[in-house]
Amino acid sequence: MLPEFIDDLGHGIYAIDTGFQRPRFDAAFLIVENCRAAFIDTGTNHAVPRLLAALTALGLTPEAVDWVIPTHVHLDHAGGVGLLMQSLPNARALVHPRGLRHMVDPKALWLGALAVYGDAEMQRSYGRLVPVPAERAEASHDGQVITLAGRPLLLIDAPGHARHHHVIWDPLSRGWFTGDSFGLSYREFDVDGRPWVLPTTTPVQFEPEALKATVMRMLGYEPLRMYLTHYAAIGGSEDEVRRHAGELLLQVEEVTALATSLRDAPDRHERLKAGLMASYLAGLARRGWAGDPAQAREWLATDAELNAQGLEVWLDRPAR
Known part of the structure; x- marks a missing residue:
């Protein structure tokens, strides 16, 4: 055991x-x-x-x-x-180079x-x-294939969460090791075995368009599962992975729209953090999660803080 x-x-x-x-x-x-x-x-x-x-x-x-x-x-x-x-x-x-x-x-x-x-x-x-x-x-380099006792593993460049990010494709399991490029999914929030996924926009290199392109590139391999550092495996079928991807990308649109709407707010950080937390709790409620909202706030407080910081860096980036 x-x-x-x-x-x-x-x-x-x-x-x-x-x-x-x-x-x-x-x-x-x-x-x-x-x-x-x-x-x-x-x-x-x-x-x-x-x-x-x-x-x-x-x-x-x-x-x-x-x-x-x-x-x-x-x-x-x-x-x-x-x-x-x-x-x-x-x-x-x-x-990653x-x-x-x-x-x-x-x-x-x-x-x-x-x-x-x-x-x-x-x-x-x-x-x-x-x-x-x-x-x-x-x-590493984009498209690199290494082997583990004859088992191939493919690495591709995966910007969006960070520019120093690559992801690893395992053809045997038809799964991607995604780091933070396919968001976060905490097992405490599973409902009847169904995971909840949220994007991570932590500082300092969050780029929504690049992240969307990375997610779509991974979907092109028709994965059955995604191995997330936070936390473990989600998926089980191609349709399920695509459903998670759709939810993830919709939330990317929502949080960037929220950030843009608060660009010039004098209390931008606190309002952005509060807006993110409200979005998380609403998403959990829609999925039928029946846990304690105070506990959810505690578990998600660091994510709300760091994701707000990352969105502000994105808002203020001159090249954007």
Whole structure:
């Protein structure tokens, strides 16, 4: 029996709860094929013991890991890459070309997050970032195919959430490892097994048109499931994935319209944050979620805050 922090998703794919923020909020994925393994996203430094424990639970050694692939370099996805790599002697890190330098020298990542959160919170949530040796890291490219014990994995450029984002297609499961490019879906809000999906517009590179193009490009592969870092697998059929995509893109239109309507409001941030929260609660009510609204507000407060910040960066970007 697997530990409770590991979910077997089939096709040799496992979601590992990294323990970040709250249970089943942040996933790292482990793909196993013919006794070889690859991690997609790692969570933070604090997740590394769980990731190594997952290998042991599945009868694998650290030497069996060939690839560590962060979808992008935001710290809840990639903060643990350097520390994890220290325990994986045969692994190579495969990183989007816009994010590679931040894995080799994470100083800018650290300082940027430090300015937002402060040192105490950085240590509590993320731990000191560890660089990846340059000789063990490489940049991905659009259309790249790598293999894991003969199992092909396709990487494509996936801007919209961040310009340093790629997504990974697994033909065996007909699923995409989407990072944050297919939004968020928290298991607490499932209704009769039906997930609720919402877009993430966190700072600083949210671009709605690029995000729409990324989602449509992924749909072109006729996926059956999407593997979301926040959290785990959604879908089950092509029609279900397309339905989630439609809901996601409609919400992108709604939140960008809300932001545009508040562009010159003197209390823009607070009104935008309140508008986002109202939209989230209304969406849950339409789906028949019958939980405590106060609890929903608590779970979604960070998303409302960060998504408001990201929308404001988008509003104020001169090139827009």
